[in-house]
């Protein structure tokens with residue numbers, strides 16, 4: 010699913026002679042040779058060109074001596090005062106003094122050799138790949154000091170600088186000073202530490218995709234807020250902002266910092282920009298050279314909601330937002346935390362149509378883009394925040410004034426599932442009898458809510474055969490080169506009516522799908538920290554998405570996911586390697602395989618689901634439901650297996666509210 014790399018390593022020269030040197034200095038061995046460090050990013054220059062926030066901070070308007078002498082690194086703030094050592098570097102110092110070849114700390118340089126594949130360009134590529142680097146689904150939200158402090162391990166590290174909290178977990182191996190150095194700032198407000206080491210580093214560009222949200226000040230207790238011990242007279246206290254006012258001011262400032270539209274930071278003439286003036290040519294070429302996000306909408310709009318009928322529930326308003334690079338337009342639709350949306354997107358007669366379904370309601374967005382967009386569209390969801398993202402490619406690479414005209418449809422109640430023609434794009438084998446079919450709907454990508462399924466319809470001898478399949482999502486065996494595909498794991502039963510037919514399907518064949526179906530409610534996992542997943546055979550498919558969702562969620566952070574996976578023989582265990590890899594990487598995930606027909610070499614559990622087995626594997630006491638439960642169990646497999654499992658879990662003290670059985 011990664012975008013093709015659009016950025017060239019090192020230096021790229023544009024037709025207007027603008028030379029943009031990307032900061033090879035961050036990855037090259039150190040040298041005192043002047044020529045070879047000319048690409049060093051610590052240059053000072055003097056003109057009033059401003060970069061978008063991703064290229065320069067608002068507090069440090071980019072200065073260049075001429076349009077031709079732009080700083081070599083868009084990722085490093087230009088500094089013309091002094092560094093942490095007090096070494097003044099002004100333009101008058103001449104070219105030599107523009108080069109900073111000493112350590113930020115005053116020690117000999119202690120930059121680390123980065124592992125292969127961890128250069129700055131690799132980091133930018135990762136940022137552009139669509140991977141969620143925030144770890145919280147990409148939705149900006151306030152973070153308290155207490156929450157920040159909890160994220161202080163190499164596997165889960167957050168840090169705050171100037172009121173913004175960033176998830177630095179993914180950046181650790183890319184940090185030129187080494188992960189250990191960066192970890193010194195983990196779990197805390199690292200502004201001072203950062204400024205002490207390298208105040209010029211443009212952290213907000215580098216970590217733009219890692220932004221979690223503004224740092225919220227924990228509420229002080231009443232005594233502290235209304236400090237009565239102060240000897241100052243009332244009039245004096247009125248003049249000084251109170252602690253409460255100061256707290257509100259700081260929180261608001263941090264929040265504004267995080268939500269200030271990037272567009273505003275593109276230039277000092279932000280208002281003009283907001284009204285629609287496109288960035289200058291120089292800006293355009295800079296932006297195009299990196300394909301970083303350059304503008305987002307000023308305000309998210311909400312969809313109109315039908316007048317509430319007294320007796321019928323009404324949908325919550327849908328908000329949307331957009332962001333662009335020179336080559337892509339991304340529309341984000343916010344459905345709310347754990348709303349578990351379904352949806353689809355397509356381009357029809359030049360319009361971009363987006364449909365989003367939650368809670369039985371369908372909402373539509375019809376966008377008349379400023380210029381032509383092309384397929385294939387990419388559609389994905391951030392399950393925790395409920396954000397749906399549609400990414401469309403621009404036919405011609407340029408920056409638009411806006412995303413185009415948007416018409417929000419009136420929400421409609423969904424009456425029946427859709428039927429769609431899908432083309433097979435890939436066929437991958439995942440076990441001796443199971444194939445993974447990657448299908449793309451002809452009309453455009455479709456999003457199936459987590460834990461929901463689709464049905465395949467096949468005609469055979471005049472009658473229609475129907476089978477249910479839960480899409481397995483990305484990263485489960487097939488390479489993810491088919492954008493927004495539905496991936497279905499189809500097990501072949503030799504005596505089956507339909508599965509042999511499906512197993513014989515080839516690339517380019519067309520099948521009819523309907524859906525989505527299901528009654529799984531993701532919102533029931535709102536407070537869940539411990540998840541029990543009990544699956545048999547292909548009943549593993551709905552569990553896969555849940556494993557990934559639970560391990561990735563941050564609020565609350567999941568403590569444990571325990572998968573009990575029942576199969577006949579060892580070779581029947583689907584996605585075994587991947588599950589094992591996840592368990593190796595994340596000790597919160599535990600897989601227990603149980604075989605009913607184990608070979609002589611099997612040393613694991615055997616048998617069928619039973620009270621004894623559950624007692625052996627699970628901590629019995631932790632399964633009991635009390636008033637406020639933070640655990641949940643999901644079951645999927647043949648009917649008899651599902652019913653037995655449900656009964657056993659209830660006997661162990663689990664209540665209906667904490668149980669879900671996936672039934673085809």
Ligand code: HEM
Pocket residue numbers: 034035111112113114117118119120121180184185186187190191192193194199202203206207210211212215216
């Ligand atoms: C707050 C805790 C941090 C510490 C203790 C730290 C420490 C260091 C150290 C010791 C170096 C090597 C400096 C040298 O001698 O050349 C370095 C380099 C660097 N760090 Fe950090 N760092 C921190 C945070 C960050 C953050 C948040 C970012 C941005 C995302 C960042 C980006 C960089 C870059 C780009 C360099 C290379 C700059 C150069 O060439 O001098 N660092 N860091």
